[in-house]
Amino acid sequence: MLVSAIPAFNDNYIWAIQARVGAAAVIVDPGDAEPVLAWLAEQQVALAAILITHHHWDHTDGIAALLEAYPRQPIPVFGPDPAMAAPLTTPIACITDPLHDGQLFRLPELDNQWQVFATPGHTLDHLCFYTPGYLFCGDTLFSAGCGRMFEGTAEQFQQSLQSLAELPASTNVYCAHEYTEANLRFARAAEPENQAVLMHQRWVKHQRQQGLSSLPSQLGKELEINPFLRAQSAAEFARLRRWKDNF
Numbered sequence: 001m002l003v004s005a006i007p008a009f010n011d012n013y014i015w016a017i018q019a020r021v022g023a024a025a026v027i028v029d030p031g032d033a034e035p036v037l038a039w040l041a042e043q044q045v046a047l048a049a050i051l052i053t054h055h056h057w058d059h060t061d062g063i064a065a066l067l068e069a070y071p072r073q074p075i076p077v078f079g080p081d082p083a084m085a086a087p088l089t090t091p092i093a094c095i096t097d098p099l100h101d102g103q104l105f106r107l108p109e110l111d112n113q114w115q116v117f118a119t120p121g122h123t124l125d126h127l128c129f130y131t132p133g134y135l136f137c138g139d140t141l142f143s144a145g146c147g148r149m150f151e152g153t154a155e156q157f158q159q160s161l162q163s164l165a166e167l168p169a170s171t172n173v174y175c176a177h178e179y180t181e182a183n184l185r186f187a188r189a190a191e192p193e194n195q196a197v198l199m200h201q202r203w204v205k206h207q208r209q210q211g212l213s214s215l216p217s218q219l220g221k222e223l224e225i226n227p228f229l230r231a232q233s234a235a236e237f238a239r240l241r242r243w244k245d246n247f
């Protein structure tokens with residue numbers, strides 16, 4: 001499987017997944033259609049499907065324009081069941097294939113089976129998608145950090161992260177934002193004795209100076225450097241989250 005990053009806005013990554021070079025792509029969280037259409041044209045590949053992690057605009061606002069660009073072909077849109085959204089949020093329009101916690105599903109043009117993890121915390125409808133070797137985690141898990149807690153509770157968020165922590169350490173982690181440098185500054189403050197954080201900070205600085213992404217990360221690495229994934233209780237998670245919000 002081939003995964004490409006399509007940068008969008010200031011620091012979003014829209015991920016493009018292909019079975020092989022030249023194959024139709026599954027697009028994860030298209031907050032903006034324009035860079036996706038440009039990428040598809042440049043690669044000369046078709047759009048196979050859209051996969052959505054949660055309802056925020058910077059993950060969903062490109063869906064309609066992408067569907068309009070393929071008027072003769074029904075493009076499936078996999079994502080959260082609108083019923084899972086918080087009462088005051090606008091549910092995602094155009095979801096054709098609502099997904100639920102624990103569900104196994106297949107994506108068009110890809111050869112593997114995927115598993116859904118419901119990960120409430122950042123939003124109530126948030127889903128993560130896993131196939132062996134690959135985790136697409138939206139705004140639930142960032143490298144060295146996690147999303148802001150907009151809708152869920154600390155109990156929910158910590159439990160969501162712990163469910164991801166049980167996946168194999170070699171799993172590549174595809175987050176939706178390039179927040180790693182700022183997250184590592186916080187991780188240094190939270191765990192000043194943690195040498196793995198310091199080492200990773202050096203590597204990420206080098207990557208970013210060359211204009212390269214810090215992602216994907218690896219789950220085993222995150223278990224060493226990510227204070228939120230390392231939090232052993234909801235209370236510890238809540239303390240870290242409050243601290244980071246004002247850091």
Ligand SMILES: [Zn+2]
Nearest residue numbers: 054056122139
């Ligand atoms: Zn979000």
